[in-house]
Amino acid sequence: MKDDEPPGGGFSTPVGSRRTFFHWVTLAAAGVVGLGLAFPLVGALVSPAFRRRRREWVDVGDVEGVPVGRPTQLDHITTIRDGWMETTSQKAVWAVKQPEGGVRVFSPICTHLGCGYRWDDADKKFLCPCHGSSFDVNGRVTGGPAPRPLDVLPSKVEGGRLLVMYKDFKSGLAESVEL
Numbered sequence: 778m779k780d781d782e783p784p785g786g787g788f789s790t791p792v793g794s795r796r797t798f799f800h801w802v803t804l805a806a807a808g809v810v811g812l813g814l815a816f817p818l819v820g821a822l823v824s825p826a827f828r829r830r831r832r833e834w835v836d837v838g839d840v841e842g843v844p845v846g847r848p849t850q851l852d853h854i855t856t857i858r859d860g861w862m863e864t865t866s867q868k869a870v871w872a873v874k875q876p877e878g879g880v881r882v883f884s885p886i887c888t889h890l891g892c893g894y895r896w897d898d899a900d901k902k903f904l905c906p907c908h909g910s911s912f913d914v915n916g917r918v919t920g921g922p923a924p925r926p927l928d929v930l931p932s933k934v935e936g937g938r939l940l941v942m943y944k945d946f947k948s949g950l951a952e953s954v955e956l
């Protein structure tokens with residue numbers, strides 16, 4: 778046996794095990810760094826899919842153009858963001874200017890089973906053609922199977938413009954439940 782050979786004649790295990798140890802420490806550190814980078818990235822990609830519908834205020838017209846006490850249909854284009862989906866569609870709302878100055882805006886969907894309704898100026902009622910529900914100028918049910926009053930949409934007046942946040946509601950329920 779030579780002088781410079783380790784006792785036992787084999788290759789040194791302490792150096793080998795130290796190298797293995799550092800190899801695993803490096804791998805573990807790389808894993809931690811990788812996960813730290815991956816989580817925010819995956820979160821950014823996936824979170825919009827779980828995000829609730831996002832709606833925006835939409836300008837539906839000049840508030841001066843809405844007569845007091847007489848429902849007025851206002852058509853507009855609205856954009857709804859639902860996760861990654863962005864949908865732009867034409868909608869209508871019914872606006873009723875109140876004698877005291879505010880404006881009440883109704884969803885255009887009948888609360889019974891979701892048909893569109895119209896204002897009948899002769900009858901002074903909102904009438905739904907599908908199953909005969911009717912509502913007064915304040916949206917209260919006056920006839921037919923509708924289980925609740927017309928759904929009121931959030932609205933505000935800014936700079937003489939009427940702004941509305943369009944929403945959809947479940948039909949057929951006694952309570953107003955947003956979709």
Ligand code: FES
Nearest residue numbers: 887889890905908
């Ligand atoms: S959907 Fe309007 S009365 Fe049925």
